[in-house]
Amino acid sequence: MGAIVENAEKVSSGTVKNSEPVEDADAYASLNLGVWRVLLARETVSRGFGVSLNKWNAAVSGYLLLLRFLQEIYSLDPRMVVLFILLKLWDGMETVLMLYVSGRLLQIIEVGLVEGRPDVDAITHAIAARLISSTFTATTEWMREYISPILESRISRHFDYYLLRANLRLDMPTAADGASKSQTSSYDAWRSFEGLCDVGGQLFGLVSQLVFISQQKSVGIFFMLLAIIRPVLSLALSRTLWMKPHVMYSDNAAYLRLKSLQSMSASRYRGDVIAGNIAGWVTAEYRRAQDTLGNVSSQHVYSQYSMERTPAAGISKEWAGELTTLYWALNAMLRPSKFSMTSIAILQQYSASLNYSLQMVFWDFSKVRKCVADIRILYETANIKNLIVDGDAAYPRPCADTSESKGMDVELQNVSFAYPGEKSKESALRDVSFHIPEGALAVIVGANGSGKSTIIKLLTRMYDADTGVVHVDGLPIAEYRIADLRQAQATLTQDHELYPLTLGENIGLGYAEHVGDEEMIMQAAKDGGAAVLLDKFTDGVKTNLKPVMTAYGYQLDGEKHKALKSVLGKLEKTGEVSGGEKQRLVASRTFMRFRTGKIRLLSVDEPSSALDPTGEFELFERLRETGEGKTMIFVTHRFGHLTKHAGIIICMKEGKVAESHKELMALDGEYASLYNVQAQAFTESEISAKAK
Numbered sequence: 001m002g003a004i005v006e007n008a009e010k011v012s013s014g015t016v017k018n019s020e021p022v023e024d025a026d027a028y029a030s031l032n033l034g035v036w037r038v039l040l041a042r043e044t045v046s047r048g049f050g051v052s053l054n055k056w057n058a059a060v061s062g063y064l065l066l067l068r069f070l071q072e073i074y075s076l077d078p079r080m081v082v083l084f085i086l087l088k089l090w091d092g093m094e095t096v097l098m099l100y101v102s103g104r105l106l107q108i109i110e111v112g113l114v115e116g117r118p119d120v121d122a123i124t125h126a127i128a129a130r131l132i133s134s135t136f137t138a139t140t141e142w143m144r145e146y147i148s149p150i151l152e153s154r155i156s157r158h159f160d161y162y163l164l165r166a167n168l169r170l171d172m173p174t175a176a177d178g179a180s181k182s183q184t185s186s187y188d189a190w191r192s193f194e195g196l197c198d199v200g201g202q203l204f205g206l207v208s209q210l211v212f213i214s215q216q217k218s219v220g221i222f223f224m225l226l227a228i229i230r231p232v233l234s235l236a237l238s239r240t241l242w243m244k245p246h247v248m249y250s251d252n253a254a255y256l257r258l259k260s261l262q263s264m265s266a267s268r269y270r271g272d273v274i275a276g277n278i279a280g281w282v283t284a285e286y287r288r289a290q291d292t293l294g295n296v297s298s299q300h301v302y303s304q305y306s307m308e309r310t311p312a313a314g315i316s317k318e319w320a321g322e323l324t325t326l327y328w329a330l331n332a333m334l335r336p337s338k339f340s341m342t343s344i345a346i347l348q349q350y351s352a353s354l355n356y357s358l359q360m361v362f363w364d365f366s367k368v369r370k371c372v373a374d375i376r377i378l379y380e381t382a383n384i385k386n387l388i389v390d391g392d393a394a395y396p397r398p399c400a401d402t403s404e405s406k407g408m409d410v411e412l413q414n415v416s417f418a419y420p421g422e423k424s425k426e427s428a429l430r431d432v433s434f435h436i437p438e439g440a441l442a443v444i445v446g447a448n449g450s451g452k453s454t455i456i457k458l459l460t461r462m463y464d465a466d467t468g469v470v471h472v473d474g475l476p477i478a479e480y481r482i483a484d485l486r487q488a489q490a491t492l493t494q495d496h497e498l499y500p501l502t503l504g505e506n507i508g509l510g511y512a513e514h515v516g517d518e519e520m521i522m523q524a525a526k527d528g529g530a531a532v533l534l535d536k537f538t539d540g541v542k543t544n545l546k547p548v549m550t551a552y553g554y555q556l557d558g559e560k561h562k563a564l565k566s567v568l569g570k571l572e573k574t575g576e577v578s579g580g581e582k583q584r585l586v587a588s589r590t591f592m593r594f595r596t597g598k599i600r601l602l603s604v605d606e607p608s609s610a611l612d613p614t615g616e617f618e619l620f621e622r623l624r625e626t627g628e629g630k631t632m633i634f635v636t637h638r639f640g641h642l643t644k645h646a647g648i649i650i651c652m653k654e655g656k657v658a659e660s661h662k663e664l665m666a667l668d669g670e671y672a673s674l675y676n677v678q679a680q681a682f683t684e685s686e687i688s689a690k691a692k
């Protein structure tokens with residue numbers, strides 16, 4: 001049993017650790033269990049009418065939630081759900097039937113043995129009854145095993161869809177916020193449903209047993225009371241963590257170090273570990289971390305929590321289990337004429353069966369609370385509020401010119417922003433102001449980490465500024481409907497991923513309504529420089545580079561299972577594209593997006609790092625031509641030829657806008673030397689005429 005240590009500063013490995021971030025220390029107790037730290041929610045103590053009312057409200061809302069959940073599941077397949085519940089109820093009845101049939105058989109045999117003349121007919125009937133009941137039990141068992149997976153996949157798919165929709169609607173800061181991260185899966189829905197059916201079945205079985213046993217002549221109420229003491233004691237003395245609301249984590253430096261080093265054997269580090277020749281260092285560090293950790297247990301927190309310090313609880317439970325034995329032993333001594341070996345055997349059966357059923361009911365009942373909590377979390381996933389609040393103004397504004405060539409007017413006024421949960425001491429943007437009029441081409445330059453990409457993220461409302469305002473066409477960006485705003489923007493960055501879909505879909509999803517339009521996709525691929533790439537694959541636009549992998553081989557032994565290994569090798573085939581090819585595919589998606597005819601702002605953030613110089617030049621030229629008349633923002637490290645066309649150059653430095661191009665050149669510092677090296681092709685006069 002772990003000792004409670006309030007906000008402890010030291011862990012048992014002797015390493016000084018940070019105490020947990022104290023939000024509301026009264027709300028939880030802190031336990032140290034080996035390398036683990038567990039924060040355990042304190043249960044609210046009922047005091048007064050108000051708290052009772054709260055409990056009542058919680059019970060009512062839990063009941064309503066269960067009702068909604070069960071109704072939803074029932075509507076998926078009413079007949080199968082009812083059959084499943086009936087089979088669970090039969091589980092309970094089955095025990096009573098078996099108790100009756102076995103008891104009857106024992107009694108008949110005993111009479112036959114005592115009288116020396118067995119009642120063959122009665123014995124045959126009893127055996128037949130037992131066989132029929134076993135056959136029925138096996139059949140119901142088979143039926144349950146048959147329909148369980150069907151029902152499970154129906155329920156899981158239903159809630160998978162529900163969770164997919166709920167998770168896809170989360171915006172970036174909400175999704176990154178640990179507190180609102182979805183802690184549920186569709187499997188919880190199935191488990192909760194099965195758990196609730198188990199409770200129903202167990203309860204039904206227990207009541208049937210109690211009714212049946214209480215009607216037997218040899219059993220008194222006293223025997224029944226003795227039989228339930230052990231399961232009640234088991235429940236009272238049990239320590240389980242998994243049903244209690246808690247947070248668990250490890251802050252043991254040696255243990256965390258062990259885990260980091262262990263993960264360095266993963267395939268994604270293999271190349272670097274081999275090339276860097278650091279395997280020896282990794283294993284030596286691992287040994288060192290092991291020595292530092294010493295004997296501190298890293299066993300799972302649940303096992304550590306339920307471990308008893310002394311055997312006292314176990315002994316009490318075992319003794320309580322012997323009370324029924326004591327009952328018939330005493331009775332056999334005091335009233336020998338009333339007891340036979342058969343009645344003692346039957347009593348033993350009753351006591352074992354009651355003990356088991358009660359334990360199961362208590363166990364399943366304690367699960368109901370968890371089921372309700374799981375169902376609540378499941379439904380609440382759809383209600384998680386996005387941190388980026390939607391506006392209600394249409395974009396473009398109804399009074400605006402909606403012809404295709406119009407751009408977006410953007411202005412940042414004293415904008416500061418720090419990423420949520422960021423570890424850095426500095427904000428990503430500090431008091432940034434600039435204005436890009438509609439139709440202008442702006443180039444944002446600056447060192448790594450100076451805040452260039454962050455500006456794009458604020459313009460696309462991936463995040464909201466902490467202070468200051470971003471204006472779009474004269475209105476604060478937050479006032480627009482986010483979907484409208486995004487429809488008017490095309491963004492091409494260095495971070496795009498290829499979806500695990502076909503190459504055609506990867507491009508076509510730039511304009512989802514035309515995702516199946518191969519002609520349009522091929523044209524977009526040509527613009528993005530990916531047409532040649534599509535020709536490389538036999539399946540062309542239908543190629544899926546990263547299909548979902550389900551193939552798995554088990555215990556395949558070298559030469560012996562060569563044929564199976566070869567099948568597995570073929571099943572596992574995936575496709576690869578180079579970094580530059582990936583950038584071409586992603587760029588094609590952006591060209592597809594242009595075909596919506598609604599784009600007013602094109603934001604391009606270093607999408608060409610892996611392209612060869614010709615590829616980069618061609619991509620930027622095609623983007624510029626396609627985006628003619630729209631507002632275009634290019635984030636780049638390279639001044640390149642783009643600067644020649646730039647109406648505005650914004651130079652970022654440590655989250656702030658540095659001086660204008662003219663001033664920066666006059667300073668003759670880093671900017672001037674970079675510019676002079678990279679932009680020798682352009683004359684000073686050309687740029688300074690355009691720069692602020």
Ligand SMILES: Nc1ncnc2c1ncn2[C@@H]1O[C@H](COP(=O)(O)OP(=O)(O)OP(=O)(O)O)[C@@H](O)[C@H]1O
Nearest residue numbers: 419422424428446447448449450451452453454455
């Ligand atoms: N998702 C994020 N969470 C936390 N911090 C971030 C995140 N993205 C960027 N930052 C931090 O914000 C700062 C600005 O990053 P940003 O990506 O805007 O720089 P950048 O100028 O585009 O850099 P680069 O030229 O390397 O792409 C950096 O210090 C970076 O570490």
